[in-house]
Amino acid sequence: MNRLDAREAITRAHHAEWARVVASLTRRFGDLDIAEEAAAEAFAKAVERWPADGVPPNPGAWLTTTANHSAIDRIRREHKRTDKHREAMMLTDDTPPEPLGAIDDDRLRLIFTCCHPALAMEARIALTLRMVGGLTVPEIARGFLVQESAMARRITRAKGKIAAAGIPYRVPAAKDLPARVTGVLAVLYLVFNEGYLATGSDADPVRADLTAEAIRLTRLIRALLPDDGEVAGLLALMLLIEGRRPARVSAQGELVALGDQDRELWNTALIDEGHRLVRERLASGIAPGRYQLLAAVNAVHTDARDADDTDWGQVVALYDQLVRQDPSPIVALNRAIAVAEVDGPDAALPIIDRLDGALHGYHAFHASRAELLRRLGRRDEALAAYDLAIALAGNSAERAHLSRRRDELA
Template sequence: MYDSDPEPVGAIDDDRLRLLFICCHPALAMEARVALTLRMVGGLDVPEIARAFLVQDTTMGARITRAKAKIAAAGIPYRMPTADDLPRRVTGVLAVLYLIFNEGYLASSPDAEPVRAELTGEAIRLTRLLHGLLPDDGETTGLLGLMLLTDARRPARVSSSGELVPLGEQDRRRWDAALIAEGQALVRERLASGVAPGRYQLLAAVNAVHTDGDAPDWAQVVALYDQLRRLDDSPIVQLNRAVAVAERDGPGAGLAILDALEPALSGYHSFHAARADLLRRSGRLSAARSAYDAAMQLTGNTAEVAFLSRRREELDAG
């Protein structure tokens, strides 16, 4: 599977970052590149990768097997890309780093800590290295900013009793001010470039709004998601936009968007958790109970289960 005479290391001195670029060969479809690299380099197991792609474990296992078979059948070399090749492979590498970070921050495995700092920390370390290699790549800068602004909130994300704390209820004094300042500086750097932002830059901008001042400007958040939808109109983006619309216009407006997403996101716990919260705020308590139950059945994050369970019990008590 490896060439006997590999290309020189070149600009990438970090072993793991180098392997990321080697695995993200452009001959493979993007989803296959990302899934295979998450398995081989990121250390994620098949169920974790399947959850990241919102597919069944068997589907993801077959996808990874097919990717390995294609590499063997086509004789695709696992060789170090040249400096000129790096920009062609960076999209796949960024996707892998983003999913590794998310798996650490959202920790979907039942036997894992609520936040897997070893994954978030490694994703940030590798993205910093990549930013040093490609300082003018807007999406690399955006992804680093997104990770820093998200990780800055980690100290306040789980309560002392082990329960998830929603963003709006977090103690902002516990956020990492240095990471926020660095992340917001990266967002401003991209805005000043005058180049149209990509997906990660827009997500970083959303998080910059969340960490600026005492409360988010929800109209600005919705506007950023509207811009993001022109690049990525996925159900997940629409879900996040629905939450922002609910904050701006009320829970009914958010629910109207969520109702249209149910066929695509019926197996995604965050969809049911968001719907439960908006149903609760709308006074539709019976439907909210069902949505909380669905969310708890679909998530393996212990901190999130504790939070959802308490909210569910409050409905019964109230």
């Protein structure tokens, strides 16, 4: 196992420790590159030693200590002729820790720090997902629907801009949080999505560690910014989706579509909490933002006793509002799926076909198109669309579901 594979393996098992180690090293050495590489060294050593020696009683402390030594070794190599005194000070650093400021959670502090307004929004999100979220470049690229090489360049450019502009990695003050919260919410939403339905073929279809952490951090942000409607909307959205997780994958490891899920398996406590948040936002009388509208869509789905009771007209109306705020191909695709339930597949298919250029590499586009072609009786075209969706699907549960649907048609 090479060093990158080793680090990825350990970060999956000890996801929370990864963020704490990077946060600790970034504060101490003031250099995110050093922090990231030293953390990678520590995780690689853990993979080499822990299988033989056993996992230490405090894995986080072991990783932090090992990473600190790796960082110091790197600084020593790079500054061999100078900084001897500085190295010694770092080894026996008695400097009291800096105050936590508005945020007292290591991972959330680092997310807010990385989401610096001097960086373009997409660069902030990509860099934070890589540095803090523990996602791989391929996972981030799939979330943005771009090539891995393009995403790698985007992250590298963001690091370069930070270095060139001398952007400090420090805890933002309370007054700075609202200016950064949009990027932070986008990061947490993408982390949640990766956990809810993983994009990697070698990952578990559902990663509860990621969804739980995204929800935990969003709750912390809501405590910091209780009047922010989009924070409440994102939390509601996550809760309503997470509440359906127990019914999403069958015992045979196949993805179960929303309409086929056993609703008795849903987590009603999470869903009820999500509904309360949605009602709160509606009662505020303030025009809803993107996450609030998405939460409202999911509230409609989870309010129905079964799939046949779903108020698809209301879903289309909510997507009509959402598409004015976020005219992205993904939103247009989801709206078209709802249109098919209201006006029929013949009305929705032309809408979906117009998205081919933007979404040709996205498996859900081909899967949605295959379902509509199936309903229209266009068997050969549906089979071809299923084949494309299966080839592009990211995980085993989706491939199993799509393969079964295709085989039934064939």
